[in-house]
Ligand SMILES: Nc1ncnc2c1ncn2[C@@H]1O[C@H](COP(=O)(O)OP(=O)(O)O)[C@@H](O)[C@H]1O
Ligand SMILES: Nc1ncnc2c1ncn2[C@@H]1O[C@H](COP(=O)(O)OP(=O)(O)O)[C@@H](O)[C@H]1O
Ligand SMILES: [Mg+2]
């Protein structure tokens with residue numbers, strides 16, 4: 327149902343940071359350039375790209391840690407800059423929760439898991455019986471509801487802490503979770519189970535996900551839609567099956583080709599990849615002039631200078 | 636063919652408060668000349684402890700309790716400090732996960748090459764500069780960057796510099812401990828192809844350590860799978876990929892989301 331209203335839309339979003347060193351001239355970092363994305367309700371949109379490409383900046387602007395330099399963020403069609411009443415702002419802040427890469431960062435080491443979750447529950451689900459709600463939420467994120475509440479964050483493994491962070495999003499009745507590389511600090515063997523958890527939150531609780539990652543294999547696993555960023559611009563977006571399965575933009579192709587494939591032996595005589603990488607990076611850094619629709623909903627960037635190449 | 640490195644029953648303990656913690660449990664393996672041996676396993680299984688012990692760079696509370704490390708038949712554990720200084724970097728060198736562990740943040744790149752070269756024989760500053768320029772160019776870094784400090788380079792460039800430094804004295808073995816884990820996949824691929832090219836050109840062996848077994852399978856000749864201080868399985872890369880014999884190896888494969896098949900014959904992009 328493409329006519330449905332996106333739960334979240336980024337409309338031509340740009341962000342420029344100005345760095346003012348103690349000495350010397352201020353420099354500008356164009357972290358995001360005219361980013362437009364739609365996230366449909368109950369789906370996952372993966373935002374992939376190398377480090378420094380602007381993924382976290384997108385996430386932080388959505389949750390209000392940064393304000394856009396230009397462009398708009400629409401939540402269910404409503405510009406969040408125009409949420410003027412405190413009640414509306416609170417509702418938005420509750421509906422959109424962020425889970426960070428470092429599973430420790432959002433947890434207070436001095437408080438038990440019970441404390442973290444009951445606080446969230448009492449603020450956002452005051453009508454519910456706290457103990458019952460606590461138990462249900464822990465079960466939802468596959469944590470032992472008996473032993474977990476009394477524990478402190480440091481008594482849990484990284485994967486368990488990340489589950490607590492998702493539990494907290496459930497406790498506040500979030501509708502959209504921005505998950506910024508939620509598995510990249512975890513052991514390989516538990517990454518897939520966290521991806522599985524996110525999948526269940528989406529499929530069983532109807533949550534929408536913005537899944538930020540540098541790993542397109544996990545995007546393919548979790549997300550219906552994928553957008554690829556390079557140097558602050560979206561270079562390709564559309565259904566994951568097409569963007570990851572049959573990429574059309576040079577940078578996405580490069581990214582896909584670089585994912586380690588155990589059946590592809592690397593050799594020292596293949597200089598093609600490095601030459602390709604250099605060329606594609608140069609081309610892809612140019613401003614995006616237009617997005618071209620190569621098949622329904624699948625768009626690739628046309629870069630300004632590329633037209634003359 | 637006799638092994639370049641042979642490790643026999645190596646055991647490493649950490650002497651912490653209370654019971655000593657055995658991080659490496661009587662492991663044995665060999666590395667042949669010109670071979671890439673991969674050592675894979677989850678974080679905490681003891682990979683870095685092995686790497687440091689092999690170079691005798693381990694520090695207290697780590698203690699080698701048992702076993703032998705033979706390098707071309709010589710007993711590394713009985714080397715004097717002087718033997719060790721001469722052996723390290725010239726016959727065996729190391730690249731760490733973060734180039735910041737291989738490189739000093741306070742010295743220029745050139746200074747670090749110069750110090751290492753001087754420690755292994757007489758060399759003039761001009762000669763050292765030529766040598767540094769050559770090594771940097773070999774890993775794809777413009778020679779004039781030798782006057783930069785490490786923080787002035789990108790992560791990928793720093794890791795290339797660390798690799799160049801490790802190759803300078805033409806060692807027979809390079810230990811690489813998660814050399815590309817902190818890098819993006821495209822940069823990772825570029826650097827590993829560079830390593831393979833240099834290996835073809837110069838000839839050396841590699842102990843390649845990573846938690847990413849798919850990556851390991853792409854470049855290793857043989858792979859050892861480590862769990863909780865032990866090597867549970869060791870075999871050719873093809874065997875570990877297509878017919879792992881240990882349940883743990885199978886579980887490592889199952890734990891990773893792997894991309895759906897790429898089109899056949901697509902060796903690289905575009
Ligand atoms: N608070 C900030 N101040 C200045 N520059 C920033 C800030 N946050 C991010 N940047 C810069 O913006 C760019 C995008 O960063 P980021 O969004 O963190 O990328 P990613 O999450 O894809 O790694 C980078 O060049 C980064 O250095
Ligand atoms: N300095 C130390 N003191 C005590 N224990 C340590 C120390 N360094 C590492 N260990 C322990 O030894 C084990 C192996 O660590 P390490 O070799 O770093 O594993 P890997 O490189 O595979 O991640 C881990 O359980 C780790 O906690
Ligand atoms: Mg980030």
Ligand SMILES: [Mg+2]
Pocket residue numbers: 682683684812
């Ligand atoms: Mg390690």
